[in-house]
Amino acid sequence: MATAKPASPSPPSTAVPATNNTAAAAVKPAAEQLLEVAEDEVVIDFKPNAKCRADLRLRSLHPSLPVAFKVQTSSPLKFLVSPPRGAVQPLSSASLRVVLRPQQHAPPSFPRSRGDRFLVLSSLSAAHLDSSSASSSAGTGGATAIRLRVFFGGPYLLRLAADAGDAAAVRLILRRQPHLLPLLEPEAAVPDGAEQWAPLHAAAARGDTGEVRRLGPDALGARDREGRTALHVAAAAGEVAAAAALVDMGADAAATDARGRTPLDVAREKGYQEVVDVLERWELVMTAARRGDLQSLESLLSKRAGVRGRDQYGLTALHLAAIKGHCDVIALLAGSGCMDIECEDVEGHRPLHLAVEGGSAEAVELLLDMGAEVHATTRRGATPLQMAVTMGYEAIAQLLRGRGADEAAAPALCIASSSSSSISCA
Template sequence: MVNLLVEAGLKTETRARLDDVRESRWVSKGWTDLHVAVAFDRTDELLSLIKVRERGSLDCRDKEGRTPLHLAASKGHERCARVLVDAGADVDARSNDGRTAVYRAASNGDRRMVEMLMEVGADPTIASTDRGRSALDVALDKGHKEVVEILEWGEAVLNAARRGELKHLESLLEKDASVKYRDQYGLTALHAATIKGHKDAVMMLVEFGSDIECQDTEGHTPLHLAVEGGSIETVEVLIDRGANVNAKSKAGATPLYMARAMGYDEISQFLLEKGASSSSSLPSSLSSSLSSML
């Protein structure tokens, strides 16, 4: 472990610190080089180490089942957490006690870490196995008001958008409720509003900073779901605000492909007029409908 850390550029401030790495306590914890780099909050060294590892090894575990991301969340090392997430670490990985990274951040009252993890799709509803509590439960128990607001208001925004409740939605957004909250399918409030055809809610969410190209777990953008919902007005709103008409889902479906597959001739024609490509290869089958999820 020491050799790999040194090769990757991990500079120790003192000889004693290098000796610490050698000490059996690291071995007894089951920590890898990634765990150690995160423990010292060494972002540059972490990046170097990641370059020589396979993607799956980012979720390596210590003897308690903790991944490097768990450790970053527990210690509040936001930059290290961001590096790991950007490199493909599993944001919902569970340790032996069933706790996720967002659970640990919520338990510590770390608002910034919770926000970052939520933005990249962490599921705050996952309950730990030791006490059966979610991130919201532990934040409530410990009185971390700001974290509770992030977790509660984010879900409230999604629900208000889904139902097209404009006054409630506006009230939440004016209180700085997050528009980046995602449910277990990776759906944001903007996804929910678009598939339901709530164009006014869509306009409001975009105005308050919703990412118009955000993708759910299947790679669908809000435009994909607006097409699936069959509302040409909502499709127009998104395209007028810069939505990519040729965005592809993980299955390779474009909005135009979805419109044609669903028999929405008017939407298909509109997409073509707005620059949709009709020459790209089409997937063999359309991703399953998300309507039942909303």
């Protein structure tokens, strides 16, 4: 049971003189605790796209006077409280209802929210509750305050945590809501020591985009026992922002799980149209870049999220525009800062390498003008100049030499060899 906790200790000078026992009896509760809250947290069974409710029970500790109360929340756009204020009769109880407005996605952090808080203020005078200093004067004779955190639980989040292999979240939910245990598969109820999911999977499943970005591109290669990537997980959970962040980090949107499904397939199966839109947007960006469709590309980029994806070879839209020699698309993608001019595919080819491979002197010159590294090497050591010489593009070779390219920098013989017509060195 939560009781009032003063925001700061009461100074000794507030003690009531013993010569006025009647006044002391009336004043003492106002200086200490006036209400109890039966619940120590606001516990909400979360369901997406639905109003979620929690009840709080207040009990007056004052023997003779009504206790006025007021409830505040750190997230007024998300929560409603009914009634938000009122009075509890001496030594009586009252109930409040907290309503979470419909949310499309799971809370960014659960079971315990990092950002949502409630404050229950109480006083013998309602006027004290409306003063700007009510919370700071808690415990000093004005108002007392009880602070409550928010706990998100329920079947939906329990399954989400179990599916994500988030053992800590599963344990916390079951500790507070043990009646939910039968809802889990036996193996999910007690996750084994070897976690089924990597941290990136768990962050994607709960839509924690901040954690997704913190873990970064280096974590993208992880897969679970069913071959699912973090992007599969975000798609299965309907987490649009997490899916877009993963795509922009370079997640392979064409990756297939053990059942041969791509993240797009998963999103379609689940009916998460916004995730479908993000993943299809990436495919449309790639297609527009390949075709040189500047108008379509501008429209797609205006939507911002989910446009910097890569295919199974690590190729971006900028790579495709470069190999096709679409200078206006290169200028749009690299000039706007949307894509890194030095981005690499899985073999280390940068857009400049592919512009050379495509035989477009104009694209090569544009990329150099935009700051592309003339001595860039692939993972096997191929430079743009080596590629131009090997492929017989003398005009491009001369252009590169004129920009400082040194043939002696890496003398290996280079040949075309990959499915993306990329270059490797023998």
